[in-house]
Amino acid sequence: MIEHNKKTLLIVDDDQDIRDLLCDAFTQKGYLSISVKNGSGMWEQLNQHHVDLILMDLYLQNEDGLQLARKIRETYSMPIMMLTGKGDETDRILGLELAADDYMMKPFNLRELMARVHALLRRANNSPIGINHVIEESHDYLYFDGWSLNLTSRQLHDPKGKQVILTLGEFSLLEVLARHPDRIFSREQLIDQSRGLETEVFDRTVDVLILRLRRKIEINPKTPQFIKTQRGLGYCFQGPVRAS
Structure with a gap:
């Protein structure tokens, strides 16, 4: 079994071709891929599924992906990979300030994107906000x-x-x-x-x-x-x- 088998990716992009491409590519690698075109679809899926990573377009139609990322961060800590067509470093910095974890410019290299997603998942620990804190003796x-x-x-x-x-x-x-x-x-x-x-x-x-x-x-x-x-x-x- 590959390391990232059964991990769930949520792809948020208003471009149907991009959604299909990413879903097909990640499904072939053993991920469970879910795609939506907007923020309302994203929240619906987050309520229904445990999502390990979100791949999101920075500029959704009529929506700001960075604002959505900030809202996600109020409850979830899963990695957020932002995709954007603008190569300006300012977008990357702004994204970091609003809680994205990594970035790639469109058009992207699919192999590199998959490697970055795998790296984020390998380091990730997705857990909702909570106040119950138990010290585990086996933990460092x-x-x-x-x-x-x-x-x-x-x-x-x-x-x-x-x-x-x-x-x-x-x-x-x-x-x-x-x-x-x-x-x-x-x-x-x-x-x-x-x-x-x-x-x-x-x-x-x-x-x-x-x-x-x-x-x-x-x-x-x-x-x-x-x-x-x-x-x-x-x-x-x-x-x-x-x-x-």
């Missing part, structure tokens, strides 16, 4: 100032035990920083250690992810307690951090 954790970062299930819980939803990029970046408290990382080092060469990442992407992480874990993101900026050098996570 990092603890800092009442926060717990579950490295096994890839979940973050605040000091009150409530889960804080992180995208794959956010979690990967926080993991690298928290594993090495008080060590300064350049943007290039963070890109290399948190996401490697599996997707196209820009220096500006790191800054956006840092900003988003601060909004989620800092009391005052403008004067951060944990993720410090080292001007001209990069970023570091201020400890102490305890591992178990």
